[in-house]
Amino acid sequence: MVDGNGQIRPHWRALIGAVGGLGKPQLDERAGRLARAAEDEGVASLLPGITSTETGWRCDPIPLPITAREFAALEAGLTQRARLLEAVLADIYGPQHLLKEGLLPAALVFANPHFLRPGRHATNPPHRPMLHLAGMDVIRCPDGIWRVVSDRTAMVSGLGYALENRRLMNQAMAEALVVVKPRALSSFFELWQESLQRLAPHGRTAPAVALLSPGHMQPHWFEHVVLGREISAALVEAGDLTVRGGGLYLKTLAGLQQVDVLLNRAEAAQLDPMEFPAAQATAGVPGLLDAARHGALTVLNAPGAGLAESPALMAFLPALCRRLLGEELLLESLETHWLSTPGARDAVAASGDDWLLRPATDGAAGALPMPGIEAAARPGNLAATRWPIGSQAPSFGRKGLAPMPVMLRLFAISDGEDWHALPGGFARALEADHPVSGRLPQYGLSKDVWVLAEDEAPLRGPGPQALPPLPIRRSAGALPSRVADNLFWLGRYVERLDRAARLIRAVLARLRRGSALPHESAEVLALARCLRDAGLIGEEAMPTLAGATGLVGALGRAASPEGAVGQLQSRVAGLAGMVRDRLTADMHAAFTHALRKARAAGEAAPGGLDMLSRAMVANMRFATVLAGVAAENMVRGGAWLFLDLGRRVERGQSVLAEIEVLLKVPPARVEPGLKLILELCDSVITYRSRYLAVVQPAPVLDLVLADPSNPRGLAFQLAAIQTALTEVSGDAEDDLAEEAATLTRQADALVHDVLGAHDQPVAAAALPPRLTAMAETLRALSDAMTRRYFALLPPARALGLDEATEPADVLP
């Protein structure tokens, strides 16, 4: 912020005008706004602490400003350096001139775990560009010059967070953005999308782009969701992909769909178990590399591009730049020595400075600066980087406003000919005791980067390629089977949570009245049976003649985050995280708020009957929010269909299960059971409006089993299942849909039989076996759906690695 003479750098002045007026309370308030906005956007998971995908990144309300001139210099250096690294890679994975000429030590290539031999062929040069997206971590040295700490060329993380920071700042710091007017990021992403058109295999118009993520359990899942959405790439995991006939395909509900460009965010050495014997057979896609090798698929960055991240390589870049580009290196690295070079250790030891000591070939390893003497004494294959006293920027961290050293990550993309820099970046405060690493940490204080515009010159690329008009599509075929599976289970778990809350609330309503009337005790017992059968309480909690004291404690435990209800919440949050890319920001925000409320209420639940009751209401609200948001926001295509199917199947099963439990009584006690059935199915008012106060078996059972207009009854669920299955299969005579129709007929017959019975209560009490059979049919239907639509292929296995070559006979 301050230059060498102690003067405030000019570009901070405008910002100070805009931000400086804010005192600590306002900054606190802005920081709070940013945190809430981050929550709504889904930077964090639905429930804190339930998945490892959570990022602890906070966005600093104070951005990092960079002047237009300063950025122009950075941009020129960044794009040149990216061009250089790409050329280095193309040589190493091609003719290897640099090795033969002695410009690169053999050890840095051949003993480098990131030199992926399946990415090189002896006879053909590699497909170019090998590098498509490059990132560089730079730090401003005391002389005011930005220098590179790490090059990122494999999985270049941070771009999604940079984009997200700008979105958050737009919400929380709008007035400052209006005054300062930093350059917009959007043109970079448009350019990126266009570049993918160019880089697709020859002749593929409107290429299908997929972003391969290691999955929702990985730390950068959120970033993958953001990027996939921003550049219209399908977010996929390795299990979604298969190679057929030499091409890569995505497994969707509508069959295999070819992928033309794969943006790889997975470990390159895990991409293809056929090519990498050390890879797990279950990871990756066998044949993927071969598809890329033969030009049927473009993989970006190319597998093996991670080699350019090697810290020791930085020592050789100036000479490589002269050799390959005929230019001087514009964006320098921090002074770096490969300690295997003769004399390097002595030079490091002799300097009085601090050095960052990193494994020579591992750019992701973390290190702390240490004195030169100490660094030079370390054994091993290491690179030493002189650690500067970095420039500090005012930051609003946990301890308030303070200057902190800042690391800036810059990004550039290639369209195959030119490189373009992001007019912005991802800046982060360096904490004194945190290792410096090319791998982004999972938490910390980040800053939006404002490149100040002198004139509003947008980022210019070669101009968009003309796209053929897209055919109109209304089907949902492209839904990956795995996503459909997750949505189905999300629907089921939300319904299960809702059901559990309704049951518990029904018990609570009676316990709170505290009356010991026999019919109330009987109701509590009947409901407790439902709870027990649903796995919400254990046998030991069942009410006895002595009372229901055990039950209250058990319900409190069930409602807590560790209890059965809490676990359902966690499952819901986990599944919602997995389908994050199918939810709009509004939907995600609505889910998050409602579920967090339910979670908080659950934490207080053991505190008493009132608290418990409130917790159950919060769970039901969450389920209602999800249903409402889904109904109003989701297109009635594949994603919605499977979410709804899950819900309907689950509700159908629980209606059947509860009616069965409540009717498993002598005929004389059928009537109280019927009342409970109406209550649990939220159908009391409807019943009363139809039949007034007279409770009889056939009308009740009609309302909850056979009336297709009651959304809490069985027939409604079956009709919805039938419609959805017909739609998904596209077959008017789909056999699974037919199963649902059969169940509907059975429900009709059942009510008809009770209605025609001489003694209705006797007939009703005889129903449980038939209900059990129907529940069994519904379960089988659900299983059949799972097999048809979600069944993952059996896990892959590797052969030929454990079979020893047999010995040869010894020659006579």
Next chain:
Amino acid sequence: MMYWVRHVTAYSYADPVDLSSHLLHLKPRALPGQRVIQARIRALPAPDHVTETHDHFGNAATRLFIARPHMHFEVHAEALVEVDLPTPPPAETTLPWEEVARLAVEGTGDCALAAEFSFGSAHAPVLAAATEFARPSFPPGRPILAALVDLNNRIMREFTFQAGVTSISTPVAEVLRIRRGVCQDFTHLMLSALRGLGLPARYVSGYIRTRPPPGQERRRGADQSHAWVGAWIGPDHGWVDLDPTNSLIVKEEHVVLAHGRDFQDISPVRGVILGGGQHRLSVSVDLEPEGGN
């Protein structure tokens, strides 16, 4: 010598395999001293997709993809090869071994490329115990080929050839401890030993000619895959092949399939399958001198 090589690999599975992908290193590579007159690979069931490339090491690599359920999988590789590897220079005239190690670090051109094989790999790592084992053969200043031949002999003398006590995943350290094993083990051991001294050494897969016991007919399919060591003796003479299992310098009794850092780079048949359950494997190899024995 001219040989017919026939190498059949057959898998049978308890359950159908839905999808299989195989990477083969089964076509002998052309070399100075090895002419490949013809080489072909046939698979059953007929693959849906086949590709042929050369890998990083310059070996022929064949990839087969089958996307139909199958209970059996067979690969027949057949080649006609003429072998007469160049005779190495007299051992005493070769460079001192330290000089070879120095060239691998500092040299340019071919030296820099040979250096690839001086670093440890998954199955032939640099290992103190292996380096120590090599030391007695490598006194200061000894010509490299003399030292190599000595090490080659010592492995045959000091290790017992015994099948079934090791597998491909047996580490070199374990082989050193139990002092027995098969050709792969001895090869990996010798690679580790040489790499520990900074000397480039590569894994060679292939076949060796076997002779029937006196008075008996040659049995077809009784031959086996074999492995030995390629050692670099400097830029002038390049690579010399040594067979530690038989204490031989390779000349014309061997047929080379492929070069790599170790077995893992060039396993003859490697695959990834979906399904299949339990599997049974049978391998038969025939190395027949052209025109009969």
